[in-house]
Amino acid sequence: xxxxxxxxxxxxxxxxxxxxxxxxxxxxxxxxxxxxxxxxxxxxxxxxxxxxxxxxxxxxxxxxxxxxxxxxxxxxxxxxxxxxxxxxxxxxxxxxxxxxxxxxxxxxxxxxxxxxxxxxxxxxxxxxxxxxxxxxxxxxxxxxxxxxxxxxxxxxxxxxxxxxxxxxxxxxxxxxxxxxxxxxxxxxxxxxxxxxxxxxxxxxxxxxxxxxxxxxxxxxxxxxxxxxxxxxxxxxxxxxxxxxxxxxxxxxxxxxxxxxxxxxxxxxxxxxxxxxxxxxxxxxxxxxxxx
Numbered sequence: 372x373x374x375x376x377x378x379x380x381x382x383x384x385x386x387x388x389x390x391x392x393x394x395x396x397x398x399x400x401x402x403x404x405x406x407x408x409x410x411x412x413x414x415x416x417x418x419x420x421x422x423x424x425x426x427x428x429x430x431x432x433x434x435x436x437x438x439x440x441x442x443x444x445x446x447x448x449x450x451x452x453x454x455x456x457x458x459x460x461x462x463x464x465x466x467x468x469x470x471x472x473x474x475x476x477x478x479x480x481x482x483x484x485x486x487x488x489x490x491x492x493x494x495x496x497x498x499x500x501x502x503x504x505x506x507x508x509x510x511x512x513x514x515x516x517x518x519x520x521x522x523x524x525x526x527x528x529x530x531x532x533x534x535x536x537x538x539x540x541x542x543x544x545x546x547x548x549x550x551x552x553x554x555x556x557x558x559x560x561x562x563x564x565x566x567x568x569x570x571x572x573x574x575x576x577x578x579x580x581x582x583x584x585x586x587x588x589x590x591x592x593x594x595x596x597x598x599x600x601x602x603x604x605x606x607x608x609x610x611x612x613x614x615x616x617x618x619x620x621x622x623x624x625x626x627x628x629x630x631x632x633x634x635x636x637x638x639x640x641x642x643x644x645x646x647x648x649x650x651x652x653x654x655x656x657x658x659x660x661x662x
Contacts, residue, residue, distance in 0.1 A: 403637025508546030
């Protein structure tokens with residue numbers, strides 16, 4: 372069932388688990404994530420990037436997520452979120468399409484410009500009941516990269532505090548040692564995370580969750596991470612499965628036979644993350660979240 376992200380975030384904070392926010396790219400990834408949510412009886416955030424919207428279309432992706440959520444996981448809360456919206460126009464388009472949460476990522480701009488653009492989005496979104504995520508400290512890396520070392524900058528504590536205070540953002544992301552992709556030197560700066568959580572009360576979003584060791588993820592959740600973004604692991608599960616299946620079946624002409632195993636592969640990845648993040652509910656008690 373489609374739910375507002377605010378209800379999911381509040382429940383996660385109350386019950387000390389982290390929400391999984393999965394990047395989807397096609398119908399197979401939507402099905403895999405939603406099937407995992409239904410199996411785990413766990414709330415999830417389905418998030419889309421501007422490139423996925425360009426690939427599928429804004430209205431089609433909105434309707435696909437809504438329809439699959441309602442029919443595959445009718446009792447499990449699922450929120451729809453824009454990930455890394457780079458412009459005012461793209462963010463506004465998602466708000467008008469029915470997203471309950473949008474991410475305006477102006478972290479590449481000077482702090483004052485980041486604050487100004489974020490406040491502009493909030494002024495449009497808040498009267499419509501839509502949550503806005505902002506970001507301080509631009510994330511580096513590239514999805515699908517495995518191994519290797521990359522320079523990973525971190526946000527300045529004073530910048531994060533100023534940003535949160537002046538924007539009054541709903542959820543906040545900050546660079547604390549992770550990157551987009553999967554790199555050997557990713558390491559969550561727990562001391563920086565603790566310092567941010569002491570001063571900033573909004574739910575904290577960890578970007579670049581795919582390349583982080585399980586033990587570090589658990590420690591981050593204990594120290595205040597409320598939402599964790601997973602993108603690369605979903606892409607890798609899909610691509611590896613399809614490539615291997617195509618190699619084994621070079622004469623296959625039915626795309627459904629080539630693609631359908633990827634749904635199960637994504638479901639497994641997503642389900643394992645839900646267990647790690649502590650959001651699995653064996654008793655399926657999600658009626659406590661209003662829709």
